[in-house]
Amino acid sequence: MSRSLVALRSLTKRRISTGVGVGGVSKSSPQLRVAEMFTSVQGEGPNTGRPSVFVRLGLCNLECSWCDTKFTWLFSDEQLKRVRNAVPRSQLDKVGNKVYSKTDEMRRYSVEELLEQILNISSGDKIVRSIVITGGEPLLHKKALLDLCPQLIDKGYKIEVETNGTLSPDGMPEQVHYNVSAKLANSYQPESKRINIPVLKEFAQKRSVLKFVVAEDSDVLEVKALAEKAGFASERVFLMPEGTTAADISSRGRWVVDRCLALGFNYSHRVHTSLWGDLRGV
Template identity: 40%
Template sequence: MFVAEVFASLQGEGILAGTPSFFIRTSGCNLRCRWCDTPYTSWQPEGRRVSVAELVAAARASGLRHVVITGGEPLLQRELPALCAALKAQGHHITVETAGTLAPEFACDLLSVSPKTANSDPEGVWRARHRRLRENLAPLRLLLQRHPNFQLKFVVQGEQDMPEIVALVDRLGVSGERVLLMPEGKTAQEVAQVAPEVARLCLRFGFRFSPRLHLELFGAGRGV
């Protein structure tokens, strides 16, 4: 697999926020979100080839039950099914984080999908491709059918994002308790500026609030 970094930290987002976890961050992405907080896995992908056996051994050595496979876009990695199977055989709880634009078959305990909305659209040559990929819901529908234990996390800048989010949730037929709104920001300070409004939107629309604990606790940077 093409991997940018592996590290132990607390899960910062979603329904498992605060859970000690071993992270495998793959490198490479088929989207180009303009606010991407890990550009070293998307806009300028960095990393090295790491075997499934090495990753499984590193997860075991961490002593942590929870493993989070993130990116980048992990679903681009052809070794993902083998990695998930090996981690599961070792007794790990597996979260796979994805934008939901691809639908290979793999096994996990929690599918964490971050569907991208218009606030992610980049400028320039990537704009049309990025938009075309994020607007195709067929892979996402298939993923949700295969993985009944899922969460949807949306990056929110403000109330202007809500009509698109509500429409998408309705099209997918997903209950509000599975939907989390997450303040956009690359630093704890930026997140803090948006968080109160996002909290109010959660109350208004009946969605859950997702913190970004890693930024609050450890700051922006790699390996957190």
């Protein structure tokens, strides 16, 4: 476990021991459910390689079968059953059988507590001025983000939000950059649930890109059609190779590069997967 993640959980224990409750604030104050926080480099998209503090928020409004952060939302047998029932039997091994504990995986933080933690992690021997807010689906926490993000911007931080593109960014600071990963048919979610064209058109008017993991030509064609409907020019679209190991990423990456050249899309590597596989907190 990274030092940053240890510090985050240590802070939680101190808050609980004071007797003021999880988060240390009243229930009426905006709070965020934090799954993990750590420093690394941005591994995907237009800012690949940028040193960043990653803040992974819990909860999601989708239940994608191949999600690699199920620990942020898969908290019941009922959810697991829905996910497994949605995929072909041949892919059940990829889905797994694990149900996570919400109390073990997430902690509640007030905006003030999370801001303090970010400032501590990003200073000292690791001077970082970029924040990547990911999930789960971060915009489920928009009420708290409307308070947190302006404070970070005022302190000179650049902010990226990783989102599935189904929830409106209305009201968020204009300086925020969005990496929008709308979910494709291969997520085995109903199209009516995973695609919100009016909201995607909102994102197209913001500082944003579309970013997709693709495995076959049907994925690429789906991306092309979606980008056109949402109003994203090809130079704002990033394709990444599917895979869970460096070898997978490398071999499929050559195919993705060919598709990018043919359609005018951008190629993005997946640095975290190439360097650390599915290890958390890096």
